[in-house]
Amino acid sequence: MIADARSGALFRAESLFAEHVCDAAVLAGFDLSTDAVRRILAGDPEAPASPDARTFVLRQGQALGWVLRRVRSGTFDLTWGTARAVNALLT
16 A cells, blocks of 8 residues: 555656656757657657757656655655755745
8 A cells, every 4th residue: 555655756756857847948048848858858769859858857767866765765755845955846
């Protein structure tokens, strides 16, 4: 039961993360879809993006990668504080 809840929370966190990175990329002047951002974060070399956009997305991904790694390992709970930490890292 806990593993299912953690898996669902991780899926939601990854989805929200991709959407947030996409929004940040658009605000920075890059025209990227959420699908393109997900592909870049997954390491797809064929994702439609300029080198500058790819670098921007990957830097955003590194800034929050520790959160997702800790959620996966079970050492970090997804709570309201997580959203605040994620927001602080991206701003």
